Every structure is written in structure tokens, then in C-alpha cells.
Amino acid sequence: MNTQQIIKLIQTDNLNKFYKGRDWRRLRIIALIRDNHECQQCKREGKVHVDSIKVEGERKSVELNVHHKYEIELYPQLALVLDNLETLCLNCHNKMHNRVFGATKQKKWDDEKW
Secondary structure (H helix, E strand, O other), X not given: OOHXXXXXXXXXXXXXXXXXXXXXXXXXXXXXXXXXXXXXXXXXXXXXXXXEEEEOOEEEEOOEEXXXXXXXXXXXXXXXXXXXXXXXXXXXXXHHOOOOOOOXXXXXXXXXXX
16 A cells, blocks of 8 residues: 555545555554564553463453554555554553543532532
């Protein structure tokens, strides 16, 4: 897939086709192997977050994402560049995109309940 094809997918709001494509799937695997299947942000923070952990004798999988450091929508020419990719756990990936779930909502009113 070339840059022009990626730009067309962006314009038609069809990036799903990019992420299901052979080129992305291959590069994603290469990035995971290069990063040793570890979350690079957790690693920078001194934690280790790998794609599976052993809990009470059984393996539990931890979802890892391959993140574009420079987003495809703004830099389509870097969509398939290995140096633009890093492995992140789901939690870190959501933080990178300001998608924080489970945060407590602020009360609209600070009144007492009677």
C-alpha cells in the first residue's frame, strides 16, 4: 500500500481497510518482535508489561497495540515506517490518545442530599 492509497482511505474514513491489510499486519508483527512483545511506555517507567502473564498457574493474555508515534491522519507517509511504531499495552495506548476509562465523574452539583 502506498501513501496515495492511505490518503484516500483517510479521506473516505476507511482506515479499517489499512489495519486489516497485509502490509500493516506484517509490519505490526515486526514491531512486536523488535520490542520483545513489551509495552515500551511501561518499560520507560520502569515497569514490564508483556503480552502474557502467568496468574495462578494459567496464562492470561494482555492486549498489546502497535502505536503510530506520528498519527496516520497527519503523517500518512509514515504509516508503514517501522521507526514510527512502538508497542504499547492497551492502558498506555489509551492514555496516549487521551482515552481514559473508569475515571470517576465529577458531580454536577455539590449539594447535600436530604
